[in-house]
Amino acid sequence: MRPHAPMFTTSTARRFIGALPSLLLAAMALVIARWPAMEQSWQFDRTRILAGQWYRLLLCHVTHFGVSHLVWDVAVLLGLGSAASLVDGKKTWVAILLSMAAIPILILVGQPSLQTYRGLSGIDCALFALLAMLLLDQSLRDGRRMAARIVGLGLIGFIAKTGYEFLTGHTLFVDQSAGAFVPVPLAHAVGAVCGVIASRLPHGSGISLNSNGTATSCVFSG
């Protein structure tokens, strides 16, 4: 089976546009980390959000609880954001914007005991799910069975991990009592769903482009 359309854009500008949200978020997270007071005023704070500070719903993602939290979140965001933007910049935008909006809103509604939230990991999860789904699709179309198996296993592992965290409320790989990570599985689960939704958008909604900038509406068809 051969691909029907180019998998990656060749335009540097368009790659950059696709990666732009990841780069912007990473830059904001790194910059704001220098001003703890600013992080505090941007973080998800249930009391203050309900008092009218709605902007926290969007800005909370770039705030972090510490260096370790920041480094891993940003590293994953840059890695997955770059890769996903190479595959489908438009869907990368959709996954990021959708998860940015959905995660804090669903935390606000669905986890009333959670007072504060910070971090990019929900968006990271959205990008992970998006990239995995896109690669899985492409592998199947390309007939790359081994690649499809590997990606599929990775996706299953990710879903299992997120599901475990969501159901048990505990982390899988780290000691949460050590203070390094305080997980919010709901954010990861919502992010993953957003990534899957973005990957399933109708053909043509992506910005996988050819070199002359024409949208390839049949990128994943066939």
Add this chain to the structure above:
Amino acid sequence: MPKWFSAPPKWAGGLVAMALAVAGASSSSRAAGLLIADGGQGGVLTIKEHSAHVTINNGVAVTEVTQVFVNTEDRQVEALYTFPVPRGASVANFSMWINGKEMTGEVVEKQRARQIYNSYKERRRDPGLLEQVDYRTFEMRVFPIAPRAEQKVQVTYYQELDFDHDWATYVYPLATQTRKSIDSKADGKFALTVDVKSEIPIVELKSPSHTKDFAIAQHTATYEQASLETKTGDLSKDVVLAYHVSRPHTGIDLITSKQKGEDGYFSLTLTAGEELAAMKSAMDYVFVLDISGSMNDDGKLESSQKSLSAFITSLSPDDRFEVIAFNNQPRPLFKQLMAATDDAKKQATDFLTSQEARGGTILAPAITAAYKYDDAAKPLNVVIMSDGLTEQGERAGLAKLIADRPGNSRVFTVGVGNDVNRGLLESIANDSGGLAAFISRGDDFTRQAQAFQRKLQRPVATDLALDFGDMKVYDVEPLKMPNLFHGQPVRVYGRYKGDGTSNFKLAGKVMGHDLVQKGELAFPKADDANPEIERMWAWHRVDRLLKEADNTNGRSDVTGEIVRLGEGYSIATEYTSFIVLENDGEYQRWKIDRKNALRTERDRASQQRTADTLAKLREKAAVAIGPVEATPNKQIAMDVVPNAAQPSVSTPVQPKPTDTRRPTGQSYDFSLPGGSSGSGGGGAIDPVTAIFAIGMAVVSIVVFKPRRAEGRS
């Protein structure tokens, strides 16, 4: 008009006191303080007015008690008014109205104040004297009160409120007798107004002791008001007000006070947030109940029994416990640690209720017995419920006993009522890494027990150390930061030089792991919003010096410093008293600086600003109260179900409080470990997942290479 009467005192030979009862009085009850005619001249005094106005601003309460005495006889008398103050309270002003003008008192060394007072008394001129008698009692002497004349006095005291799991409790003592041989009674009206202002939103304000007597108004999310005015209400117990603030995050709050050109003062509060709620573990408890004779007073034994029963009832099945009653010797119930089953709890409750107060208080054998239940596998919590009114000579032995405790144990002390030896109970608890709690007779025992239990179950942070970076901070009180317990904030007072931003660092341990938090705090060049913290700093310094002296070589070495602090910051201590003289000239004659007059002026200006702010908040809230315009197609939320007789268009609705707070301090939230059910959370990517994800990204780029041919086409 309220009238207070007293029976003849037996303790003061030669003194004639009043023992009148008003025939047909509609209501009378015991009340705070005791008013007698003293000085060997006899007489009858009543209190014409008694009102208290309390302003609670971010956990610091300023209580202003105004009273008007009336001499009902045709001769001159000296009034002696002895009154209890709540634990931790610092008397900060004493004023008398002389010839219609308010004269504020000044603080001078105690003996000198007494000499000055007596010299005026001999000449039958107007002096007033306010002295601290012991750790809980103040005496105010006013002379002369002319025949049939009135004398107005005002006492102001400051206190930090106790916070328990975001509940702050204020107590206005009414039940405590300052002298047991005299039965003081109150008749008629008593008025108490409390303004509660908090930077942290107030969730609820209530009075566990006088639920039906208080009218409570919520003006905004951060300002509520409670008022009590009663002629028939029950004044035989302390007035207790509790308010619940929601501080969801672990963090610190800072308020400052600084006059230009002087070093500043700060108060920093470290609070454990809700995100730590999930951190708890099964515990072993040994409850030690004092059943000595002194527990008979003030209903202390009954209160202790109720409180302890509430505590035991709330134990988890995983917990184990024992109960020991003691007076001259300890008497254990189970003689082993029992799992907290329903049956064991019932046995314990029956055991507690069967106890009667008698005998002496010998605490050491009870603590020694409690230590024997130590199990290396679990932390042992020894919870002592006592008034601490033990022999003075037993203190040194107790200190050694606490120092020699098993390594896995902590001692917690609970004092019930106002008549407790707070110093001893705090020392025992603090020295063992535990903490002390004090419960008033009118309090909600179940709530207090649950709050205390939460603190025991969740030790939050130990070995705390605070570094202010380049900011020049000094004279910090306490010298060593205590452990931070869930629901028990740690308050630190100190001084600072200059101004600027401090890059602070808080280090400690949480659940055995290192905790390091960093942030920025601004120390301003000038701040006149919180002058009360200057006195609170001085009071804490005095308190520490006294406790240290009592545990070491006696007080002689610290008396000079305490007098200096008392006079400098205008606080009454056991070594300094308030003296009120007739006019400024008299103060000059005795070479007494009018420090308190200046300080009181500044405090009142600040309080007035607060009062103005509160008045504006009330006005703003009042604007929204009234009829709501008809909106035919829109549902209006109402408390009352609309019907034909109550059209919705005219039904007043309670306006939703708006948050109009003006920050006067700074807050900084921390990230501490906690469970996912807690309140603080982060989207955390763990290293394993992160490496896997990044690996997948790299592989995707390498394996699924761009198809450049198509890009070139």
